[in-house]
Amino acid sequence: MKNILVINSGSSSLKFQLIQMPEEHVLAFGLVERIGQESGKLSYSSEKFSTSEERQVSNHSEALKSVTMLLMDSKNGVIKNASEIPAIGHRVVHGGDKFSETILIDEKVKTTIKTLFSLAPLHNPPNLTGIEVAESIFPNSRQIAVFDTAFHRSIPPRANRYAIPNSFYEEHNIQVYGFHGTSHKYVSEKAMEHIVDKKSKIISIHLGNGCSITAIEDGKSIDHSLGFAPVNGLIMGTRSGDIDQSVIFYMINQLGYTAQEVSDLLHHKSGMLGLTGYSDLRDIEAEAEKGNRNCKLALEMNAYRIKKYIGAYSAAMNGLDAIIFTAGIGENSNTIRALVCRDMEFLGIELDENENAIRSKEIRKISTNASKVNVLVIPTNEELEIAKQVFSLTSTSTSSV
Incomplete structure (x- = not known):
């Protein structure tokens, strides 16, 4: 059994869930909304405590620090310290042509995510911020990246190529990558079960x-x-x-x-x-x-x-x-x-x-x-999908990761 913290940093929000895997038991979840705007909001819920308060949150770093304080609160928290979270899964919007699978984050991975800022300027920067803040708060946790673009690797050439000279695809990898893949994968699988x-x-x-x-x-x-x-x-x-x-x-x-x-x-x-x-x-x-x-x-x-x-x-x-x-x-x-x-x-x-x-x-x-x-x-649950992928990756041997 593992506690996996999932961090989903959107362009103006930060969603999180702390999930026990493989039972898929949610210990705590919440949302910080309207980050960077005048009227922000923080919501947090666990089995024994919930709160929702209006507060201005200036950036994603501040949002994640607020979430962490609630998770480890001495009275109402669900964990005592950072060591109780062995792995953290991060939603990363753009993986470019470099990442097609869930991957353990190291300095090289972070550098590559940064090079993709220009392709997802609203998302990859807060995604990387989430990773860096999580590393500082949870220094012994394994940080895992799950890419939105991965689900769309199956799009055939007739749909993922642009009608510009082939050299732009062959030399610069300009093509359709697709996004929100974690969400689309999760809800489509639920739909197939439903029908x-x-x-x-x-x-x-x-x-x-x-x-x-x-x-x-x-x-x-x-x-x-x-x-x-x-x-x-x-x-x-x-x-x-x-x-x-x-x-x-x-x-x-x-x-x-x-x-x-x-x-x-x-x-x-x-x-x-x-x-x-x-x-x-x-x-x-x-x-x-x-x-x-x-x-x-x-x-x-x-x-x-x-x-x-x-x-x-x-x-x-x-x-x-x-x-x-x-x-x-x-x-x-x-x-x-x-x-x-x-x-x-x-x-x-x-x-x-x-x-x-x-x-x-x-x-x-x-x-x-x-x-x-x-x-x-169908309510999406990108966090659960991310937790599944993180659990699968971290359950394998260290050498295979």
């Missing part, structure tokens, strides 16, 4: 501050909305998603922006934030209810982009058995789910409005009985 068919055509829609959609055939990723870096595809909290490349050239050549300024704009100032002034969908939905036209349009645009990908991936797989909504927005926003599934009868998608309105942490079907496509809400 009792391993040979399934599934579209998994991960909607959070970052968003992506994956075509999964017989358990393998065959196409994905995010590509070389996690900025294209669906409209996200602060990221633009798909955009005509000509707009970028126009901004540089005609409007006087530098390449770095455009990159910063597309990563940090676009998406729902650029359209509405808000990056959190809860704020946008509240404003839309009040009649805010920009917020109403942004919700429509968001859903429309998802619908286009559903149509494309249904065509690519020549069929569709199930759609999964997952992650913070996918699991909790009945508004987005309803907008996405509206007027999709041609593809055999019919939403049950009553089921869609229900809030639950359980796997549930929200399509009608007449719907030819199962529409499922």
Whole structure:
């Protein structure tokens, strides 16, 4: 039996779970939200204690230190000291062409993760920060990296190559890498259990501050909305998603922006934030209810982009058995789910409005009985998937690691 701490550092959040493996027993879990914003929030729960408090958290380092203090609190903590955690699993968004499997972290691995900052500027930096802070707090724990890009290694060349000169692929490894792979893998496996068919055509829609959609055939990723870096595809909290490349050239050549300024704009100032002034969908939905036209349009645009990908991936797989909504927005926003599934009868998608309105942490079907496509809400558990991979790796002999 091992206690495995899983750290999932997102672009504006830090999720964690302390899990006893292989029993998959969660000792404690929690979330630090809105990191770097004025109104942050820290939530922590264990079997004997829970707390939720508003607090400003300036960066990921501060967030992880706060979590650690709660885990080792003399009165309400679940461990006495750092030695009770032999292994820590870290979600790392971009592994480039260097990492395709879960790996023990050393200085070389950290250096390589750092070289990939430019490909995932919102994610790899906080991912590496999480690793470095964990190393200082848990110096005797084995630090393990689990890469979001690994699940998408099965995408075939016809889908993962760009129509630019071959030399860019052959010499610089420019291709579709894909992201949120840990989440898409976990929920698609749950969906296959739910519909009792391993040979399934599934579209998994991960909607959070970052968003992506994956075509999964017989358990393998065959196409994905995010590509070389996690900025294209669906409209996200602060990221633009798909955009005509000509707009970028126009901004540089005609409007006087530098390449770095455009990159910063597309990563940090676009998406729902650029359209509405808000990056959190809860704020946008509240404003839309009040009649805010920009917020109403942004919700429509968001859903429309998802619908286009559903149509494309249904065509690519020549069929569709199930759609999964997952992650913070996918699991909790009945508004987005309803907008996405509206007027999709041609593809055999019919939403049950009553089921869609229900809030639950359980796997549930929200399509009608007449719907030819199962529409499922499946809470993602990237942390458990990471813990499984960490346990598998650390259970082998030291030499094999």
